[in-house]
Amino acid sequence: MEIPVDATLTLVEDFLTSHGLTGPGSNDMKPGVVMAIATLLALKEADYQAHPVRLILVTDEKILHKNAPTKETIALLSKGAVAGFNFESADPDNSVVTGRKGGAIVDLTVTGIAAHSGKEPEKGRSAVLELAHQIIKAEAMTDQAAGKLVNCGLISGGTSENIIPDHAHTGIAVRFTTKQQGDELLAALQEQAAHPTVAGTTVEMKVATKIDSMDTLPGTAALLEKLQASARLLHQPVPHGKQTGGASDAGVLTAHNVPTLCGLGIMVGGAHTTHEYGLVSSMFDRAALVATTIAHLD
Incomplete structure (x- = not known):
């Protein structure tokens, strides 16, 4: 079952590809928000109903949710989830993150x-x-x-x-x-x-x-395999899993036993510098990849 990205977002993709995506904030995390919405639109277009899907947008991750109950809110909203997907920006090596500090x-x-x-x-x-x-x-x-x-x-x-x-x-x-x-x-x-x-x-x-650290749970490997199978179905390069150092809110999910993949966002370079950039084509490829993976969850 192949999940298409909404046609409206194809126009956005064409615009961004022709104009480029550079400058501070271009890869962390605004493109991830666009990608998450694209994923939901793709699932809606395909009339996906096997599992309820919830989008959580967070604004204070960079300061580790200091003086706010954000972690508790994420934990509450993700309770009982079969899988989690975090659109943190990705390295340009076609990897996804299976564990973080x-x-x-x-x-x-x-x-x-x-x-x-x-x-x-x-x-x-x-x-x-x-x-x-x-x-x-x-x-x-x-x-x-x-x-x-x-x-x-x-x-x-x-x-x-x-x-x-x-x-x-x-x-x-x-x-x-x-x-x-x-x-x-x-x-x-x-x-x-x-x-x-x-x-x-x-x-x-x-x-x-x-x-919390994003721990690699017993269900992480199986979730990665489903993502890789979706990549083959979409004729995309098959991503590999890796551990990385930076923290993210994926750790909140794994701390509550939700198998999670992170680093599913736009492929980037120059993070947190004035020459920060994002590879626009990866946004829509990965939105389709995540949507297709969700569609094949048990």
């Missing part, structure tokens, strides 16, 4: 005791010194071979060179390959915060925001 932003705040560093140093407890211990321990958790990354990218503290500082802070980016790794890293950061090295200081650890 997750990430978290962690705040470590150290409280010490201020004192004059010349007259009464014995009364002080340095928050900056404790922060230094915390940073060294945190960065030591990095294991690039295993896909675990901890980066203390922001630091602040103290008020003057001659005052023992009573406050200090670091913002930490944590990356992990699996949900288990993420849980272990956050637990380790919490444990070290509970046991400061500098006596008289206290450390508060707070997870500012977190996005």
Whole structure:
């Protein structure tokens, strides 16, 4: 069963192909929205009714849904789904993503005791010194071979060179390959915060925001095979699956046991630069590919 892309979108394709698609924002994520809508229109045109299909558009993924219940909303709306498809932009190697890293932003705040560093140093407890211990321990958790990354990218503290500082802070980016790794890293950061090295200081650890890793589930391989079969049916090059580093909301679905494929969007280059571009022809090929795959779900 071949699912055609809506004829109206063919006109859009012709326009975009002739005019090109370049510049900031041209590949992440606006084309993905167009592709998702094209997929729905194709399924509607084919009178597809085997499964209900739900489109979720998200506006705050880049800041990991900080200060918003977006992850909970995605989880609720995708409950019971047989499959998930994420139109994140794709590499120009005809790949689709079967696994992604997750990430978290962690705040470590150290409280010490201020004192004059010349007259009464014995009364002080340095928050900056404790922060230094915390940073060294945190960065030591990095294991690039295993896909675990901890980066203390922001630091602040103290008020003057001659005052023992009573406050200090670091913002930490944590990356992990699996949900288990993420849980272990956050637990380790919490444990070290509970046991400061500098006596008289206290450390508060707070997870500012977190996005789950996109784990490869038992059903992921079967879903990829269906996508590949659809590519053959459409006489398209057969895509291959791969793991990648950047996080996405596909992780929310896999965390709730929904087999998911990601990186199904426009094939791109120069992401997040002024010379960002997208291969327009891939938009409509992949919309047809996803629609055809949905049509063949059990």
